[in-house]
Amino acid sequence: MYDIHNSVILKEGFPDFESYGISGAGVLFRNSFKKEHYETAKEASKNSGLDIFSVLEVNADKSGDVKIALKNRESVDILMINAKSPRAMRAATESSLVDVISHAFIDQSSAALASKNSVALEINLADILELTGIKRSLLISKIKFNLLLARKYKLDIFMTSGASSKYGLRQPRQMMALAEVLGMSNAEAKRAVMGFPKELVEKNRRKHSGVTVKEGITKNG
Template sequence: MADPVFYDLCMHCAPDGKSTQEEMAGMAKHLGFAGIGMTNHSNSDPVAKVGSEAGIEIFRGVELVASNPSKLHGLVGKFRHKVDVLAVHGGDEGINRAAVENPNVDVLLHPGTPKNSGLNHVLAKSASDNNVAIAFDMASLITLRGGRRVHALSHFRENLMLARKYDVPFLLTNNASFCYELRAPREMMALATLFGMERDEAKSALSETPAEIISRSRRGRNFICEGVEIVEGVESENEGGLE
């Protein structure tokens, strides 16, 4: 069986972060990643250069930051066809709901607050229905200390249980903005066991789920499901399946 191909789709480079895109790519390649997503915040300068860098594939992304659901929907419309990875910075109940109810969103980042995990049964069901992945940010487990780290682990456990129950896609990310904040895939999988994620789940969260997000983006948003796509505004079924 071939070794899994690992991706981290949520990273930030200068001017949004401390390291350049080249530095982030070089470190990610050294640690064993095959591809990374540069998802600078929407209120920062976007990443202009994408493609192959230092033997690693770089995907154009954005992390949308919005003050209310209406503004979020406007940003989704603005960026969806410009990026491979469209993530939403959550934490507000209205933003979380708007993100998981929008099939044009790929990833919901930081859904929780210090007081709650940010997800519930209704939001998890919407995320599953609309194929919006929930991100588990490994940086919080590394940087937080004491009670804040305990709360983060508890919230991750809650969200993982909901993701399992409703078959919500989920991924792991370093959410790094500095090249030395990156951790190797095996280290990330080990960290994920702290909140109950099985090794096979963690492996999939670093390989299969991000690969599907990229594949879906490259197929285009006219793709509905296997064998079904929208052609010139009309839903049609491919008798022979996708080519």
């Protein structure tokens, strides 16, 4: 499993990711990418057996924040936008340079744009676990609505641990079980946890290396 959204590496280094069934993990930066910190993490990861990649999550209150975030596109493997307003959400889903809407809450018009521009939606496990009672119920209702939109508009929707420490990491089977509770089929849950995250990382690496894939043919340049 590839866990795109977690804060563990920069805080704690490299705990035993393998015991959680995690073979790839994001090095998460919030609002600004620090290349020197990422290079240090890459060097430290060499003996860990873990495939690491850079992730930038930008909090966007307005459309201008999204435009600023796009300047980092070539610097990071994964660009996530945490849209805080409808205008920011629209700006993020209008751009094919954005990979993911994090903490995904999306409306119908933005879902259509996200589909057109191949912008994926994240379900963040920590968001759910940190809430209780009516607040958790409301969040789950919103996630289920987003799942319906994802099906309608053929959007990729995937799960992350959202872990802030090693204690927040989860095994794939645990995350898949929750995905099914949220309304995913077994096949959808498997892709959301085991399939799409790794595919996204590998696709972006090909783009950054100048390799594109179209209709099953790999081309350089």
